[in-house]
Amino acid sequence: MSVNVRFWDRLARRYARMQVRDPEAYDRKLAMTRAHFPPDARVFEFGCGTGTTALKHAPHVGHVTAIDCSANMIGIAREKAAAEGIGNATFKVASLEDMPEAPGAWDMVMAHNVLHLLPDRQGALARVNRMLKPGGAFVSSTACAARAPWLFRAILKTGHALRLLPLFNFLTEAQLKAEIEAAGFEIAEEWLPPGGRSALFLIARKKNELPRGPS
Template identity: 75%
Template sequence: MHVNARFWDRLAPRYARMQLRDPEAYEKKLAMTRAWLGPEAQVFEFGCGTGTTALKHAPHAGHVTAIDCAPAMIGIARQKAAEAGIGNVAFRVGDLADMPDSSAAFDMVMAHNVLHLLPDRAEALARVHRMLKPGGVFVSSTACAAGAPRLFRWVLAAGHALRLLPLFNPLTADALRAEIAATGLGIVEDWRPEGGRVPVLFLIAQKPG
């Protein structure tokens, strides 16, 4: 288990109890995403955490496959699915790199609060492109911390160097847009919620049909 998995495993119970910082923004993201779903939609989410977003979208899709590297996160997600009686979501412990990526199997791939944590974002985005069906969409919400206070960025870097915190790449919104566009996905929706210590970029990008 790598350092990120160990960190998120320890954090899982506390993470599950955390309140949304901006419920209004979260609901808007859900609504924007659901506009691209349908009753037969096959959805994949990586870095799903305790499964909240996957479970929110499940009633609007055919099936959702959701993975996370932390077994404790997946355990909580499965419990939440069972308690809610939601049966069209499969929660699995795993990494995006372990997923088959050549079958164009999914109508939607989601990555929320995870792209800035990846050591090889370019490879991950290329894999997402391959996993999508023609016309499928990639939905992401990503912290773009390049403009965050210097002390905040220093603490994150020092914590990772000491193996206390996961990797946290300080992205800019423009750089992330360019990386996604470089895979051949076309950005069709782009929204930046106001407020918050760290700017967030929510976007939807489509694979050509």
């Protein structure tokens, strides 16, 4: 079992009990996201945790499919969906790389609090681009902690080296936006909630593919 899976499996029940740190900012992100749903939207989320955001959006879309590497997290998400009577949300134990290639299958892809944890962020962004329809939306909320105190950075790096903590990449806001744009997106909206520990919220659009000329 990988470090990531072991860590999140252990944390799952406690994570599910955690309160949203800034409910006002969270509600604003939900509203900004919903403004980009087409009718009967097909939405995909990776790194969904216990499914809170997917379930918040489910009543506003055609269907949402959400995945996470942790079986314990997905188990809780399924419990919550059943308790809330939500039938148009599917939760699967998987990583983004496990998903079958289905070019242009999704209206929106979401990645909340996960991009800074990926070992191959550029590869993931390229895959997301392929998954989306032309003009489809990629919505992300990402910790950009490059300016975090050195002790915090040292603790996370040491914990990962000892295989106790997941990988944590210390990004800047500019670096993240440049990587998303380089993957074939145009940033439509960005918002950094007030507070030193806030995550950068981005809504990016897949660029429409140029028509091919004669060969």
